[in-house]
Amino acid sequence: MIELQHLTKRYGGTLAVDDLSFKVEPGHVTGFLGPNGAGKSTTMRLILGLDAPTSGQALVNGRRYTSIAKPMHEVGALLDAGAVHGGRSAYNHLLSLARTNDIGPTRVAEVLDQVGLAGVARKRVGGFSLGMKQRLGIASALLGDPAVLMFDEPVNGLDPDGVRWIRDLMRSLAAEGRTILLSSHLMSEMALTAERIIIVGRGKLIAEATVTELTAHYPSLEDAYMALTAGSVQYGASR
Numbered sequence: 111m112i113e114l115q116h117l118t119k120r121y122g123g124t125l126a127v128d129d130l131s132f133k134v135e136p137g138h139v140t141g142f143l144g145p146n147g148a149g150k151s152t153t154m155r156l157i158l159g160l161d162a163p164t165s166g167q168a169l170v171n172g173r174r175y176t177s178i179a180k181p182m183h184e185v186g187a188l189l190d191a192g193a194v195h196g197g198r199s200a201y202n203h204l205l206s207l208a209r210t211n212d213i214g215p216t217r218v219a220e221v222l223d224q225v226g227l228a229g230v231a232r233k234r235v236g237g238f239s240l241g242m243k244q245r246l247g248i249a250s251a252l253l254g255d256p257a258v259l260m261f262d263e264p265v266n267g268l269d270p271d272g273v274r275w276i277r278d279l280m281r282s283l284a285a286e287g288r289t290i291l292l293s294s295h296l297m298s299e300m301a302l303t304a305e306r307i308i309i310v311g312r313g314k315l316i317a318e319a320t321v322t323e324l325t326a327h328y329p330s331l332e333d334a335y336m337a338l339t340a341g342s343v344q345y346g347a348s349r
């Protein structure tokens with residue numbers, strides 16, 4: 111489970127995350143939606159301890175990320191698929207991550223197989239397409255077999271086959287009882303993948319509801335999103 115308690119992050123004059131409180135429960139996919147600059151990536155970075163909150167806190171299974179002894183075994187994340195060393199093979203990239211987390215090479219082979227990269231495991235990551243890098247990022251997130259997983263726009267760059275694969279993977283990981291927080295701008299895809307939705311705008315919580323609840327009041331998830339975020343779309347403005 112992920113729990114945010116009055117989480118706030120200010121960068122100079124920009125309030126990227128503004129007093130955000132919500133829980134992400136296990137057992138279903140929770141979609142994390144919001145216009146560009148709404149604070150989704152910053153929230154995920156704060157949950158992962160990659161940045162420190164200005165105030166409030168983010169807890170993973172009741173603890174701050176920085177106090178978890180073996181973080182890869184509790185929470186996995188794909189934030190930026192491009193953030194890999196291009197000169198390494200997919201296998202070596204994962205193996206080096208595994209070694210620093212007491213994970214054996216058998217698990218590396220398993221996750222490569224799970225994400226469909228077993229056939230290119232020895233190829234340099236620098237030659238990978240964006241979709242292949244997304245798959246590698248997902249493999250990294252899965253490496254420690256964590257109960258909590260976060261994915262920031264994992265569908266980016268994937269072909270239709272890959273999009274469906276992500277949908278099935280997210281749903282099966284949730285069905286195993288894991289906590290899944292998934293951000294995406296593709297509303298039709300989100301409607302097929304997620305059961306619960308959290309919408310943020312300008313760093314604040316706008317809505318927290320099930321897809322069923324949202325689509326009972328609006329013709330589609332996209333319509334619900336458009337109506338709820340009208341007024342929250344802004345590009346680079348200080349606030």
Ligand SMILES: Nc1ncnc2c1ncn2[C@@H]1O[C@H](COP(=O)(O)OP(=O)(O)OP(=O)(O)O)[C@@H](O)[C@H]1O
Pocket residue numbers: 121124125126144145146147148149150151152153346
């Ligand atoms: N390191 C940083 N320094 C300064 N400002 C930042 C930093 N990181 C994020 N911001 C600002 O915080 C706000 C929230 O950005 P964030 O990337 O979290 O939004 P997002 O919802 O993930 O957007 P997108 O959908 O475009 O990925 C933006 O105004 C952004 O410019």
